[in-house]
Structures are given as C-alpha cells and as structure tokens.
C-alpha cells in the first residue's frame with residue numbers, strides 16, 4: 090500500500106509500504122495512484138515527495154506477480170501521470186531503487202538519494218527489460234552509452250556513481266526524506282517542463298550505428314543465447330532514434346516477446362531458487378529456521394594448494410582471522426606470496442584496503458589449536474585426509490568444527506576418524522575458491538544441524554550460494570557430472586568429435602563444452618579416480634574387455650589419452666591441442682581425430698553422423714535422470730538445490746534455469762520417452778534407465794516443478 094501525509098505545511102508525502110523491499114504489487118500501485126491523485130487535487134499541497142518505508146525506496150515490480158494474471162493499475166500510465174503532474178514530485182531514494190522502483194523515480198521530476206543507496210535496472214537478469222519507460226527515459230537522462238551499460242548488464246550503481254552519471258540530483262548523508270521535503274519546498278514554484286525526461290531528446294552519440302553494432306556484438310558474445318540483453322539493446326536504440334511515444338511502443342512490443350518467454354520464466358525461477366536453497370532442510374527434519382549457527386571468530390585452512398589458497402582468501406575477505414597451514418616451509422612461503430597477491434588484487438578491485446594482517450602462516454598444525462573452525466584442503470586422498478583429521482582431533486580445542494574440502498570422498502568415513510563426528514561437515518568449494526559462487530555443504534549421517542547451519546552461514550558471508558546436500562559419491566554436482574561425461578565419451582566412440590560435442594553444448598549455453606572443461610580441469614583428475622575404483626590401469630584399455638567394465642559399457646578413451654600424458658591444458662594437449670603447456674586457446678587436433686578413427690577401427694565401431702540434438706539428449710537427459718535419482722535418494726531436498734548447484738558451479742546457462750527446471754520445460758514425458766529410446770539402443774548403459782521418480786512424476790501428470798516435492802515425498806516414503 091501507499092500512505093499519504095502532509096508535512097511542512099505544503100508537501101504531500103507518499104510512503105510506499107510493502108515489506109521487505111516495497112515491491113510494486115497491485116496493492117502498492119493502486120495506493121500510489123490514489124495518493125498521487127489526492128496530493129494533486131489538494132490545494133494545500135504544493136509539491137510531493139515519494140519515499141519508501143523501512144529505509145528502502147523500492148525493489149521494483151513484484152516478481153511474484155509475473156507468473157499470475159495481471160491485476161491493479163499498470164505501471165506505465167501510473168508513472169506518466171506522475172511525470173505529467175503540475176506539482177513538483179521528488180523521489181527520496183533510500184536503500185534501493187531497482188527496476189520499476191528506479192523507473193518510478195525517473196518519472197519524478199527530481200531525485201535525492203542517500204549516500205548508501207544503490208540504484209539499477211536489473212530486469213535483464215530476470216529475462217526482461219525495463220518496460221515501465223526505463224529504456225526510454227534513462228538514455229534521455231544520462232546518454233546512450235551509459236544507459237546501454239546499465240540496462241544490458243543490470244548492474245547496480247552507488248549513489249555517488251548515480252550522481253556522477255546524472256541519475257540523481259543530490260546525494261545526502263543525512264535523513265533522505267527530510268532532505269527531499271526541504272528540496273520539494275524549494276522547487277515548488279519551479280517550471281517542470283525541462284524536468285519531464287520524456288520531453289527531452291537523447292543526447293546524440295557521435296556514431297550511432299557503430300555504437301549499437303558494438304553493443305549488440307558485446308551482448309551476443311556474453312549472453313550465451315540469452316535473448317533479454319539483445320532486446321535491451323534494441324529498446325535503447327529506439328530511444329536514440331524515435332520520438333518518445335514510438336519508443337514506448339517499441340519497448341512494450343519487445344517486452345511482450347520477453348515476458349512470456351521460457352527464458353524469463355527460467356531466470357525468475359532462478360531468482361527464487363537462489364533464495365530457496367538458503368532455507369535448507371535435512372532428512373532428519375532439521376531445518377534452517379530451527380538450527381542456530383555457532384559464532385566463528387577464527388578459522389584455519391590446512392593445505393595451501395590452489396584450493397586452500399582460494400579458501401584462505403575467501404575467509405579473510407569476510408573479516409575472519411585465518412591461520413593458514415602448510416607443512417613445508419618452502420610451500421608455505423610460496424602460498425603466502427600467492428595469497429597476499431590475491432588479497433591485494435581483490436582489495437584493489439573492490440576499492441578497499443587489503444586484509445593481509447588477518448592471515449597468519451604456519452608450518453605447525455598446533456597453530457590451529459584455538460580455531461573455531463578448520464577447513465582441511467589437502468590433496469584429494471582418503472588416507473591423507475584421514476591422517477589430517479586424526480591429527481586435528483588431537484590438536485583442536487573441544488567443539489571445533491572440522492570441515493573437509495573434498496569433491497567426492499565419504500564424509501562419514503572421515504568423520505569416523507574423530508571422537509566427535511557430529512562436528513564434521515563437508516565444504517565443497519569450486520576452483521578458484523575465492524571467485525566461484527557455489528559451495529556444497531555436505532552433511533554426513535551424524536553431522537549436527539548446528540554445524541550445517543554454521544557452514545551454510547559462513548558460505549553466505551563469503552558471498553557464496555550455499556547448498557546443503559547429503560553424503561554420497563560425488564555429492565550432487567560431481568555425481569551428475571559422471572553420466573554426462575561418460576556419454577560424451579560414448580558419443581566419440583559412436584562417431585562424434587570433441588569439437589562437435591562442445592559446439593552443441595556451448596550453443597545450448599554452457600560456458601564451456603565438456604571436452605574443453607575436461608582439458609581445463611585436467612584429464613588426470615578423473616583418471617586417478619577411475620584407477621582407485623579399479624576401472625582403469627595401464628594396458629587394460631587395450632585388452633578384449635576394453636569397452637566393458639564391471640558389467641557395463643565403458644569408454645577407455647580418456648584413460649588412453651592419459652597414458653600418453655595428454656592431461657589437457659597443463660600438458661598442452663588433451664582433447665584439443667594448445668600452443669604450449671599451460672596454453673589457454675584450444676585448437677582441433679588432427680592427431681586426436683586419427684586416434685579416434687584407429688580406435689573405432691580396432692574395436693569394430695562404425696562411425697555414424699551424430700547431430701546436436703543427439704548430443705544434447707544423451708548428455709543432458711542422463712544427467713537429469715541422475716538428478717531425479719538424487720532427489721529420490723534424498724541427497725538433495727528439492728530440484729532448486731540441484732539447479733543452483735549447476736547454475737553456480739558448472740556453467741549451466743542461467744536462462745535455462747538448471748537441469749531439473751529444463752527437464753520441466755522440455756516436458757517430463759519427452760525426457761522419459763527419449764531416455765527409454767536411448768536405453769533400448771544402449772541397454773549396457775544403466776544411467777539411461779529412467780528412474781522411478783521420473784516415471785512417477787509423469788504418471789502424476791507431470792506437475793509443475795514447485796509441486797515435485799509432493800511426489801518426491803511419496804516416492805521416498807515408499808522406499
């Protein structure tokens with residue numbers, strides 16, 4: 090709703106009230122329409138201030154309403170009426186003015202912001218564009234280049250930047266509403282014509298065509314198939330080339346195509362899913378709102394390889410004091426230099442002082458004795474990790490949380506090495522750990538809810554999207570990666586090339602195709618795991634049973650490359666070739682193509698034409714099938730958990746919502762039918778066998794994703 094009061098004799102104060110962010114719901118819009126009308130018709134009111142309650146101006150349109158039938162007064166005429174008012178209207182911007190909130194402010198004649206406020210038009214990240222006049226008013230106010238930047242990236246700006254750009258007229262460190270009221274009193278007699286942004290022309294850029302071509306090229310390169318950034322450029326172009334009324338028509342037309350698109354639905358799903366994963370639960374019934382995190386003042390990191398260094402940086406940047414431990418002096422000094430460099434660069438980027446003093450370095454494990462939480466990040470080797478856990482149990486003060494950064498190992502087994510398994514939890518970071526947004530918090534069968542809550546809260550403080558998952562081989566992310574990668578290998582056997590598979594996946598929107606990703610992370614990582622599992626050892630790939638292991642289809646292709654030291658980028662060759670070891674730019678490798686031909690000939694395989702659809706179906710549907718198994722097993726509480734893990738940790742295109750959301754978009758019947766088809770063709774690949782939960786969802790009429798949990802619950806209760 091919106092409240093009206095008269096203050097300082099002649100200022101009508103309209104206050105938006107819709108906690109937590111004063112989103113412009115139907116009720117709020119109606120409230121604004123009513124109160125503006127009241128202010129304009131009251132002869133005692135000479136000027137108007139619009140503000141938001143609880144220190145927040147407005148977080149924009151109510152995203153929850155997007156999926157429902159529109160009701161209440163529409164935003165565009167509401168903002169036009171404000172702009173057309175004959176009394177000066179001033180926006181008092183505290184906290185946030187985002188999306189429709191900023192568009193409302195742009196319809197006002199003046200804008201006063203608090204110095205701590207943030208402003209932006211983030212609609213693009215919801216698959217939309219600022220369709221309440223934002224694409225037409227902002228370029229007229231601040232010029233095309235700056236408007237293109239804000240609208241196509243959706244980035245928020247500080248009040249200081251907003252002042253510099255010309256979005257706001259004044260910034261205050263004091264009470265914003267008081268400042269706005271004072272300002273409103275001072276301008277009550279002023280002429281408003283020049284203050285109505287829609288009356289003005291866009292400042293003409295020097296070379297319009299080149300500017301928009303450049304902008305279009307940039308968004309196409311970075312958007313990975315997302316359509317909203319492209320529509321944003323088109324809408325701003327309309328502002329630069331058309332009269333306001335026509336520009337508004339174009340804005341509306343472009344918005345109409347986006348509004349009902351699958352991409353907008355996917356991105357809005359991601360917005361809510363990202364928040365939903367914070368409301369975690371465990372199969373025991375423990376939950377986020379009943380489990381209190383423990384205070385952490387001092388943390389420790391054991392093992393300062395790539396992961397340990399990134400974790401140290403991420404922890405220190407939250408303001409925690411960190412003890413970083415590496416057993417060898419030389420490695421410790423190298424790590425110190427690397428961590429200090431990362432902290433300095435990070436601080437420079439964020440315009441703050443580096444927190445070098447928060448990190449102390451030590452070769453002696455005894456130094457962690459008074460830490461509240463220890464993250465072990467030594468080499469991925471169970472025996473080594475067990476030893477570290479035993480030592481930590483002897484050294485740490487009672488009650489210290491013991492966390493392991495493992496990507497697949499058994500948390501329960503590690504916990505059993507300590508006298509207090511309830512204090513053990515997995516914290517699976519993604520490289521580089523100070524940059525990547527995902528954290529899998531892995532609870533074991535005995536992890537206490539309080540420990541899970543602490544790890545989740547720490548993840549949040551580090552700026553991560555933390556997802557609580559159960560303990561199984563590979564947890565969620567890597568467990569689903571296995572069938573995905575395995576299928577990519579099978580596709581090579583069947584006739585594809587790494588380039589073809591990667592192209593299909595990159596056109597789908599993945600940041601990187603599976604083979605390019607494998608070259609980046611190193612083929613030796615998976616090889617070591619397969620050797621430990623008894624699936625690979627030298628010579629095995631050549632024998633009679635080369636393509637069958639443990640009773641199922643197996644592709645030894647990756648093992649054969651490893652046997653030739655083709656570990657990917659680090660050795661300058663893998664699925665692709667590179668200029669030099671450590672090179673980043675991949676090129677197709679003729680050697681690899683001949684190798685594949687010889688391999689197929691040796692095994693009597695006849696290459697056939699594989700198209701992009703087959704690549705996507707086989708790679709993605711097996712991955713999705715495994716996702717359903719994960720839900721069935723209770724390893725993830727809901728599909729949102731899986732989707733956020735893939736969006737934030739594995740380069741899944743956000744505008745496709747995550748693998749489980751994508752399955753719903755494709756249609757669960759279709760996914761089931763294709764899995765059945767491929768399983769019939771490849772009965773020796775168990776991953777292709779559609780899982781029970783998928784069948785049950787289809788049998789239940791393929792409910793929308795927000796209703797899957799009901800079916801999941803039933804399936805789990807029958808296990």
Ligand SMILES: CC(C)(COP(=O)(O)OP(=O)(O)OC[C@H]1O[C@@H](n2cnc3c(N)ncnc32)[C@H](O)[C@@H]1OP(=O)(O)O)[C@@H](O)C(=O)NCCC(=O)NCCSC(=O)/C=C/CCCCCCCCCCCCC(=O)O
Pocket residue numbers: 109110112148149150151152153164185187188189190211212215217218219220221341344345348349361364365
């Ligand atoms: C920065 C934030 C605002 C706050 O962040 P933080 O403090 O960390 O808190 P959160 O946990 O994120 O949020 C707290 C809770 O608030 C909920 N929330 C936040 N913002 C919104 C919102 N805008 N709407 C609804 N709910 C919101 C959030 O979910 C949390 O709830 P819960 O605790 O999880 O329950 C941060 O939240 C943030 O970034 N928010 C999003 C800001 C944003 O993106 N704003 C822009 C919204 S889109 C917009 O404004 C669009 C405007 C133009 C609309 C024009 C309409 C014209 C329609 C034309 C249609 C033509 C089509 C015709 C088709 C046809 O023909 O049929």
